[in-house]
Amino acid sequence: MNREYHRWHSTRLHRDMELLLFGHSGExxxxxxxxxxRFFQAEDFGLIGAIADRIQGGRYVVVCPDSVDDESWFNTAVHPHDRVARHAEWExxxxxxxxxLLQSRATGGRLTLAGCSFGGFHTYNVGLRHPNVFQRLLSMGGKFETDEFLDGHHDPDVYFHSATQWLPGVHDGAQLSALQRMELVLAVGEHDFCRPSNEHLSSLLWKKDIAHQLAIWQGGNHDWPVWRQMIQQYLPW
Known part of the structure; x- marks a missing residue:
């Protein structure tokens, strides 16, 4: 399987960023x-291995980037507004x-944004804001509310970086149509503590007639073995 390590200085984040790219062709x-x-987490915890046959077979090109969570949502040393601002730079x-880079290596097909746990949060937080970029969102065990990271602070940037806050206020027809064209998957274990958040976001999506799949995995919890099974199902041949 083709595996590439990339590092460059990001002009948007003002520091070096690293990522891994897997595959040679595909979606x-x-x-x-x-x-x-970190960028090597999906490989270390078996997500890449779970779909290695599909990557090797040319079905998918997968890029795993670094996060800046310690500089954004988890950075209690700075004001909550600055936490969101740093996240926006990462976006x-x-x-x-x-x-x-990813699209230059792919050979067509929909662009999927995916992640587990907080990666699932990022998937919907970023993806729903950019339906013109991403055609498919896959969250596995995500949690979508932001209040716990922001010490009760609210401002317009906070609002527009929390899908559960801004989604109910969407009334623009063009924006709704773009969201309704996306393929959306919310997968969560039956016993996952994030299940209520998935059910909440699902209800908000249905209120806007945005079709999606809410998949409650019987017996599933919030852990890597479940997410490895999920990624195999939702990134099929």
Missing amino acids: PVLLLPTSRG QYLLHEVVP
């Missing part, structure tokens, strides 16, 4: 790490630096 998949996770890094 593009941007796979985000869990909370404070721009993904859109304008990582996605072009």
Whole structure:
């Protein structure tokens, strides 16, 4: 299986960033790490191995980027507004630096944004804001509320970086149509503590007539063995 390590200085984050790219052809998949996770996490915890046959067979090209969670959502040393601002810079890094690399290596098909746990949060937080970029969102055990990271602070940037806050206020027809064209998967274990958050986001999506799949995995919890099974199902041949 083709495996490439990339590192460059990001002009948007003002520091070096690292990522891994797997595959040689196929649909593009941007796979985000869990909370404070590194670019090698998906490989280390078996997500890449779970779909290695599909990557080797030319079905997918997968890119695993670094996070900046310690500088954004988890950085209690700075004001909550600055935490969100740092996240926004990371979002721009993904859109304008990582996605072009991924698409240059892919050979067509939908662009999937995916992640487990906090990576699932990022998937919907970033993906729903950019339906013109991503055609498919896959969250595995995600949790989507942001209040616990921001010490009760609210401002417009906080609002627009929390899908559970801004989604109910969407009334623009063009924006709704773009969201309704996306393929959305919310997969969560039956016993996962994030299940209520998935059910909440699902209800908000249905209120806007945004079709999606809410998949409650029987007996599943919030852990890597479940996510390895999920990624095999939702990134099929």
